[in-house]
Amino acid sequence: xxxxxxxxxxxxxxxxxxxxxxxxxxxxxxxxxxxxxxxxxxxxxxxxxxxxxxxxxxxxxxxxxxxxxxxxxxxxxxxxxxxxxxxxxxxxxxxxxxxxxxxxxxxxxxxxxxxxxxxxxxxxxxxxxxxxxxxxxxxxxxxxxxxxxxxxxxxxxxxxxxxxxxxxxxxxxxxxxxxxxxxxxxxxxxxxxxxxxxxxxxxxxxxxxxxxxxxxxxxxxxxxxx
Amino acid sequence: xxxxxxxxxxxxxxxxxxxxxxxxxxxxxxxxxxxxxxxxxxxxxxxxxxxxxxxxxxxxxxxxxxxxxxxxxxxxxxxxxxxxxxxxxxxxxxxxxxxxxxxxxxxxxxxxxxxxxxxxxxxxxxxxxxxxxxxxxxxxxxxxxxxxxxxxxxxxxxxxxxxxxxxxxxxxxxxxxxxxxxxxxxxxxxxxxxxxxxxxxxxxxxxxxxxxxxxxxxxxxxxxxx
DNA sequence: GTCTATACATGGATAGAC
DNA sequence: GTCTATCCATGTATAGAC
Numbered sequence: 094x095x096x097x098x099x100x101x102x103x104x105x106x107x108x109x110x111x112x113x114x115x116x117x118x119x120x121x122x123x124x125x126x127x128x129x130x131x132x133x134x135x136x137x138x139x140x141x142x143x144x145x146x147x148x149x150x151x152x153x154x155x156x157x158x159x160x161x162x163x164x165x166x167x168x169x170x171x172x173x174x175x176x177x178x179x180x181x182x183x184x185x186x187x188x189x190x191x192x193x194x195x196x197x198x199x200x201x202x203x204x205x206x207x208x209x210x211x212x213x214x215x216x217x218x219x220x221x222x223x224x225x226x227x228x229x230x231x232x233x234x235x236x237x238x239x240x241x242x243x244x245x246x247x248x249x250x251x252x253x254x255x256x257x258x259x260x261x262x263x264x265x266x267x268x269x270x271x272x273x274x275x276x277x278x279x280x281x282x283x284x285x286x287x288x289x290x291x292x293x294x295x296x297x298x299x300x301x302x303x304x305x306x307x308x309x310x311x312x313x314x315x316x317x318x319x
Numbered sequence: 320x321x322x323x324x325x326x327x328x329x330x331x332x333x334x335x336x337x338x339x340x341x342x343x344x345x346x347x348x349x350x351x352x353x354x355x356x357x358x359x360x361x362x363x364x365x366x367x368x369x370x371x372x373x374x375x376x377x378x379x380x381x382x383x384x385x386x387x388x389x390x391x392x393x394x395x396x397x398x399x400x401x402x403x404x405x406x407x408x409x410x411x412x413x414x415x416x417x418x419x420x421x422x423x424x425x426x427x428x429x430x431x432x433x434x435x436x437x438x439x440x441x442x443x444x445x446x447x448x449x450x451x452x453x454x455x456x457x458x459x460x461x462x463x464x465x466x467x468x469x470x471x472x473x474x475x476x477x478x479x480x481x482x483x484x485x486x487x488x489x490x491x492x493x494x495x496x497x498x499x500x501x502x503x504x505x506x507x508x509x510x511x512x513x514x515x516x517x518x519x520x521x522x523x524x525x526x527x528x529x530x531x532x533x534x535x536x537x538x539x540x541x542x543x544x545x
Numbered sequence: 546g547t548c549t550a551t552a553c554a555t556g557g558a559t560a561g562a563c
Numbered sequence: 564g565t566c567t568a569t570c571c572a573t574g575t576a577t578a579g580a581c
Contacts, residue, residue, distance in 0.1 A: 105547060124438035126351045129574055140549060145576060147547090201437060204492070208434030211427060211495040212350035221496040228500075244514070252507030255493065255500045260482070263489025266430070267481065269437040270447040274454075274481045281478030288470065288514075291532040299525045306517040331565060355556055366567055371558060373565090548581080555574070562567075 109147050111137040116158035121198030125209040128155070156219030159206055163223035166199050167230055177234050179241075184286045188279060191261070200265045203227075207262060228258045242292050243304045335373050337363040342384035347424030351435040354381070382445030385432055389449035392425050393456055403460050405467075406512045414505060417487070426491045429453075433488060454484045468518055469530045 115137025119128055122136075130151050134141040148154035170190060177183045194200045203223055210216035232254035239245050268275035292303060341363025345354055348362075356377050360367040374380035396416060403409045420426045429449055436442035458480035465471050494501035518529060 108547080122438065124351075124435060126354070126435050127438065128352070130576085131574060141574090142549065142577080143547085151575085204437070205434055207492040207496060208431055209350060209352050211430070211492065212348065212353065217496040221500075224493070224496070248510045249503065249507045252503035252505075253511070255497075256486070256490070256504035256507050259489040259493035259501070259504060260486035261489065262492060263485040263487065264482070266433040266437065266488060267450070267485035270433060270443040270450070271481075274447075275485070277475065277478035278482035278485060279478075281475045281482050284474045285479070287473075291529055299528050302525050303517055334565080356558085357556060367556085368559075368567060369565085377557080546581105549578105550580085551576105551578085553575085553577105555572105557572075558570085560567105560569085563565085 105147060108139055108143055111139055112144060112147060112154055113158040113161050115139075116154050117162045117202055118198075120155070120158075120205045121201045125205040128205075128209075152213060152215045155206065155209075155216060159202070159219045159223045162199065162202055163226045166194065167226045171230065174230050174234050177238065180238050180286045180289050181283075183234055183238055184283055187261070188283075191265070191279075195265060195268070200262065201269075204262050204266050224258060224262075228254045231257050242289060243300055244289065244292070331373060334365055334369055337365055338370060338373060338380055339384040339387050341365075342380050343388045343428055344424075346381070346384075346431045347427045351431040354431075354435075378439060378441045381432065381435075381442060385428070385445045385449045388425065388428055389452045392420065393452045397456065400456050400460050403464065406464050406515050407509075409460055409464055410509055410512045413487070417491070417505075421491060421494070426488065427495075430488050430492050450484060450488075454480045457483050468515060470515065470518070 112133065115133045115135075116128075119133045119136045123132060128151065130144040131141050133151070133154065134144060144151060144154055148157060170186075173186060177186055191200070203220070206216060206220040206223070210220045228251075232250050235250045235254055235257075239248065239250065264275055264278060267278065292300070338359065341359045341361075342354070345359045345362045349358060354377065356370040357367045359377070359380065360370055370377060370380055374383060396412075399412060403412055417426070429446070432442060432446040432449070436446040454477075458476050461476045461480055461483075465474065465476065490501055490504060493504070
């Protein structure tokens with residue numbers, strides 16, 4: 094409506110920003126299945142053709158929006174993640190983050206992009222990059238938190254961070270079809286985290302026993318059978 | 320082409336079966352974003368309008384196909400799951416199942432439906448039901464496997480089964496954008512499973528210590544702060 | 546350089562043929 | 564009862580206006 098109020102179009106950068114915001118909202122609110130140049134442009138309040146002018150294709154717009162959005166989100170939690178000192182604190186922050194970000198639909202964006210990227214390889218790099226931002230944060234916290242534990246040096250932190258991040262996405266998707274079930278799953282993980290807390294507080298004798306057994310490798314390598 | 324070779328149309332049941340198969344293949348090969356009455360019918364080799372005649376809508380067809388497919392899949396693994404006796408065996412079977420089902424695109428079907436169900440509530444019940452079949456199997460195995468562990472009675476098995484199943488889906492999606500990362504995540508989980516194996520083999524004294532600590536509840540309940 | 550109007554393709558749903 | 568031909572809505576992409 095009131096278009097000339099502004100200093101006219103400062104530059105197309107404004108349109109680009111609108112489109113990226115619109116892409117994120119559309120992904121979160123309508124899902125990858127309903128995403129199109131039209132639906133995004135409608136959310137952004139601009140002409141549909143601008144998607145192709147500014148980004149070349151819908152996929153390119155989604156990729157740009159993904160990187161943009163993930164950076165914003167991660168930055169918002171970095172300080173608090175830095176302050177986490179134990180596994181249960183991590184899980185507590187994880188639950189809060191889960192609730193907040195889910196409410197705002199930000200995890201949903203990653204989940205929808207992951208689903209889309211399975212059969213649209215052009216989406217994969219940006220999606221992996223967006224998820225990698227979270228993975229890196231989680232990894233830093235894990236390294237710090239596991240240091241006080243017999244697990245330090247035993248568990249591969251980068252691998253565990255990847256497992257945690259992707260499990261988080263899976264839980265988000267599950268919550269979308271069974272909210273009670275997802276809450277129950279989170280509670281069970283809380284309980285399990287207690288197991289590691291127990292290790293932190295174990296006496297030195299028991300710790301040595303655990304450490305020795307871990308080193309012997311009862312588990313930790315299921316491959317190499319035949 | 321050769322249509323009259325058969326006893327003509329035995330019944331529409333054949334068409335229904337073709338459509339459900341086509342729906343599963345289309346979901347796996349093209350993703351929820353590309354699923355349509357047309358794309359499914361093309362895969363099934365039938366006229367597109369039959370989707371609406373036999374199922375009323377694409378969503379109804381997807382729902383029917385989901386239940387159908389999940390039952391087939393789970394039945395195929397039930398016997399082997401029954402034979403699992405330890406957590407590392409469970410993870411080993413899990414990895415094999417992961418590889419096989421991923422190759423055939425069966426986990427992908429659930430993942431894509433979960434993504435679609437987030438914004439298409441009509442898909443949610445069938446998707447939850449399909450996932451529930453897996454969850455129930457996992458839960459039965461967990462109850463049996465954890466019985467030899469200090470965790471028995473401490474961890475909520477139904478909750479843990481839900482966490483495992485949804486994490487599995489998340490890993491599948493992650494693998495689609497970063498195969499190496501997903502393998503590393505699986506390896507890390509192998510290592511963690513060793514932690515529980517350690518508990519199984521711990522001496523009675525250490526076991527009592529762990530059990531006592533668990534009961535005291537260092538972790539296990541992050542809520543109820545204020 | 547930025548954007549819109551238009552052209553052509555694909556998807557959803559059903560009236561009516563068999 | 565089973566299926567197909569057809570209609571209208573939605574999606575993609577670009578030629579050309581500003």
